[in-house]
Amino acid sequence: MPLLRSWLASANSPDTDFPLNALPYGLVSTGDGPRRCGVAIGDMILDATGAERAGLLRLADSPLLAEPSWNALMAAGPATWAALRTRLTALLAEGSAEQPAVERHLVPMAGARLHLPFKVAGYTDFYAGRHHAENVGTMFRGPENALPPNWLHMPIGYNGRASSVVVSGTPVRRPWGQLKPPGAEAPVFAPSRRFDIELELGAIVGTPSRMGRPVTVAEADAMIFGHVLLNDWSARDIQAWEYQPLGPFQAKATATTLSPWIVPAEALRPFRAPGQPREVPLLPYLDEPEPMALDLALEVELRPEGGTPTVISRTNARELAYSFPQQLAHHTTSGCPMETGDLLGSGTISGPTRDSRGSLLELSWGGKEPIPIEGGTRTFIEDGDTLTLRGHAQGDGYRIGFGDCTGQVVPALSDPYAR
Amino acid sequence: MPLLRSWLASANSPDTDFPLNALPYGLVSTGDGPRRCGVAIGDMILDATGAERAGLLRLADSPLLAEPSWNALMAAGPATWAALRTRLTALLAEGSAEQPAVERHLVPMAGARLHLPFKVAGYTDFYAGRHHAENVGTMFRGPENALPPNWLHMPIGYNGRASSVVVSGTPVRRPWGQLKPPGAEAPVFAPSRRFDIELELGAIVGTPSRMGRPVTVAEADAMIFGHVLLNDWSARDIQAWEYQPLGPFQAKATATTLSPWIVPAEALRPFRAPGQPREVPLLPYLDEPEPMALDLALEVELRPEGGTPTVISRTNARELAYSFPQQLAHHTTSGCPMETGDLLGSGTISGPTRDSRGSLLELSWGGKEPIPIEGGTRTFIEDGDTLTLRGHAQGDGYRIGFGDCTGQVVPALSDPYAR
Known part of the structure; x- marks a missing residue:
């Protein structure tokens, strides 16, 4: 077009x-x-x-x-x-x-x-990026258990916290939490030392679905109003200690930042593209009537307080192994009703190369390999750092973007219970 | 009183x-x-x-x-x-x-x-019953990994799905889902064969909290408006296949049934009691200023369609190892803001004996030991069964109850995508 x-x-x-x-x-x-x-x-x-x-x-x-x-x-x-x-x-x-x-x-x-341009009804975060799932799985569970056996068969997702979804520009305070330092006998209550971003795309449900009535991938496609960039701020030390067996909870509840602009699904339709090749056949309820991946160039920028920005990652939304219509259709299989304002996150979008990873956890390989930035290095986020996600579809002589999805991390409260 | x-x-x-x-x-x-x-x-x-x-x-x-x-x-x-x-x-x-x-x-x-007496903002389900956590952990991960290492240190919880919370009396349709039958090479998409209840107590947040501001246990206590009985319907076969690594999702999204009456927290204050003995000291942010467990007798009744009811479990809310104020305080540690209408589930309340277990998964030990009911036996729920939770605090010559929390399971759709 x-x-x-x-x-x-x-x-x-x-x-x-x-x-x-x-x-x-x-x-x-x-x-x-x-x-x-x-x-x-x-x-x-x-x-x-x-x-x-x-x-x-x-x-x-x-x-x-x-x-x-x-x-x-x-x-x-x-x-x-x-x-x-x-x-x-x-x-x-x-x-x-x-x-x-x-x-x-x-x-x-x-x-x-x-x-924030809409009232968030529910927030569900998926895990549809293959490289991210493998990278994190390797770090948390070892290479032999990296990709869970269900991963190739369905879009794994979990319910997130809608009340802490904020608009781009909102400062994000480093959270306290329960975590277990390496080698410690018992957990401590302390500010997170491994605070991180996740580069994600979001989809916003416009049309609701009925309780007890699963929707097809094609019906799900028609329910999606538009897309945002989404930064799923994550406290990795809190996450590592809390997430077994019921999944991430407080590690992901501090804030989720959205781009200020919802790009209509219709505007991105010319940029649909085939997604990742399938390694196993999908069950028919997940079949796409046409390719539904999105060809969107994505990047993450880190700027230290008063410093020069560095782009620390460049990737593409085509790296996702499940499209949003597939995620949404799966979400309704149980009869779960979807509501106007439900927000789906794609999961972190990492590419196959080191410089295309969508989180600092992956970029610094669990903090073991600091990455270079202008004037220094980083493993995880430091106080004062501003993290910005950007994304666009490239047309012939024009681009369609989301505006910056940005947030500065401010220091943890010295005493969270001081009144 | x-x-x-x-x-x-x-x-x-x-x-x-x-x-x-x-x-x-x-x-x-x-x-x-x-x-x-x-x-x-x-x-x-x-x-x-x-x-x-x-x-x-x-x-x-x-x-x-x-x-x-x-x-x-x-x-x-x-x-x-x-x-x-x-x-x-x-x-x-x-x-x-x-x-x-x-x-x-x-x-x-x-x-x-x-x-339904209130608009549910968010729904968070905890896992605060020690016997339930041990029983399910044993069945899903083996006795050596039954209780995760974090369990004794914090109230483990996960975000549930608010849109499928319904009031007592609402029929519940057996869900379809992706599941992997025992011994199968690949998953199938089929109606759940292991559909179950979870006997829980709920707490409803009245007063909101501010983003970025954790609350103490005493402050959390004052935020709680009242309590309900809560049946967290669970598809165990869907759960077993999907829950690693991010927790339960579609297995718990079909429906969550609440008692029709919210019992004011104030009405239950005379029935506060010490909870379970601590096995390890808690971090100070979880300290209770006074005992906050609730002495509530609870039971589960199963009635086959056209048949006679059987009480299949009797237990007490004192079996919970973390009180609602502790759960709510933990929920805010990350700075997560709580909203008016947030619903907390306690997690399944099982006692130490076989006839005090709060789910069929536990009562029938994963379906291996059918339990007797009037006119038959049960492992999991059969179509037409009506499941009812009841609970009350026993005063001197009076009781305070919630009304029946009930739901009949109706057969799965023959084709969920027929239009």
Whole structure:
């Protein structure tokens, strides 16, 4: 698909994350004003709440963008999502007769404040990256038990904690937790010393499913509203001590950071690609009617406080062995009902090479092999470090991105119980 | 504490679950009417929404019981909870001058329909029963690895699925899932053959906590609004195949059934008791300022379709090794924020003897030792079986209960993808 040209010049730049082909959804405020639904276009944001109120967007009999979240639009379903994209495209396209009316609802992205764009119902984190599963399995359980026997047959996932999902830019405080230092007889309660990132892609469920009714991969595909970048902050020392036998809990509950923009699933459809080759045949309920992997270039940047940034990893979302529609279909096999606002994380996306690993745990091989950064080295995150995920689909002369998914790690509380 | 006598005779019976000492919270409707907040008393339900509207309950400047859920009252905090109990007790006590005004808001429990009384924010399931952890660990990993090394040091828990929490009486459909039959080379997609219950107690968070701020055990205690019985339906064959390395997922996502009544934490305060003896010292953040286990008699009944019920297990909530305030305090160690409506499950409550085990997995020792029931035997649940949990605190001449927590298992869909 070629670049769709906008009358807004900044949207036609090959370097913007937000051409007319993208039209991602965010939640924006300026000054002390209220939060409004916004759509990114070039270096501007369309105040979609204001545009709906002014009659420029007519989506349903009652307003869908009046609340400060996209959940009402998400619940309205794919036909409404498509109608909104069609209308937004017409309003913003080169030659639109409505340019003057639309211009009144544009606010500059510079200086706008971005908020979490939807209310998270549930958060489920998968483990769909083969290299990540093998790397972590090797470190936690040894090479002979690296890949669990179920891994090639289904997308392994676990329920995460929805209440600590935050938007890009939110500082993340180093957590305390129960951990067992190497060689110690008993655990201690202390700040995590092995705090880490996980580079993930997220999918957001728009249309709910019924309790007791599993959905097919094709039905699951139609339920997905859009995608975000997702950093699943992880305290590796807490995780190693707590995760047997019921999985990660407090190690992953400190924060999960999302990119400020939800890229519509529709915008990424031209970038679908075959995923990883299958080593064993899948059960039919996981069959894809067409390739559903996403060709998205991804990177992780680490910047020490006051220092120079280093890109520490580059990989691609095609490294995932299970697509989001497969993950979502599996999620409903038990009859589990999915809700508008459910968030799925892909699991860490690592490539086959050392410089394409999506976590510091893997990059530094459990802390044993520090990686070089500008002005130093790193094993795990140090206080003051800012970690940024970026991702984009590369079109012909344009790109579709998510905006930075970033967070600075601030020091642990000196006494978490001081009042 | 002695029985508090009510002018409603049925509330003074030694056999009712709902004396004046209890005053549990539910959500009720009659006929085609709307759902209203209700308080159980003897064989009647006080329409608390109606009583508030009529001016009999003045809790805040604006109504707290107008929405069809208790969440607004829960969010108002412990002082408001105490004020409500004090006022309800005065209205319903023997000799109340307001008896005629209150009587207008009573509806008979017989024929009333009960709904899920609160909106579940997040659901976390713990694993705080020592005998259950040892029994299941022995069956899944062998006796030498039964109790994981972390178990004696912290309340192990995992995030569950909030969207499939249902109220007592809701039929539960046997799930399909991916499972690996014994001796098979590859997994199959089939209805679960080892569908099971878990006898648990639940705690409901009323007051939220702040992100990044762990709470003490005493603070956690004050955040807990009340308790429910909880049946964590579990597909053991799906669980055995999926749970490594990230914990249970679809095996526990079909349904979680709650008792219709939330018993206020305050009502159970006289029944606090020491818990299990400690085998290793706990880290100070888990210290209890006073004993916080609950002395609650619990039982499980199984009734085949059209058959006679059998009580298959009797145990006590004192078998839990970690109290709910300890579980909740641990839940916040990472800085994880807790929300109004968060539900904590205790984990299965099994006693030391065979007839006190809280799941069929344990009662039938993995299906190898069928247990006798009226007219037959059972290993796991058969289609048409109704499983009922009951529990009560025994006072001097009265008891405080939860009402039945019940669900009938209906056959799996013949084709889950037929449309």
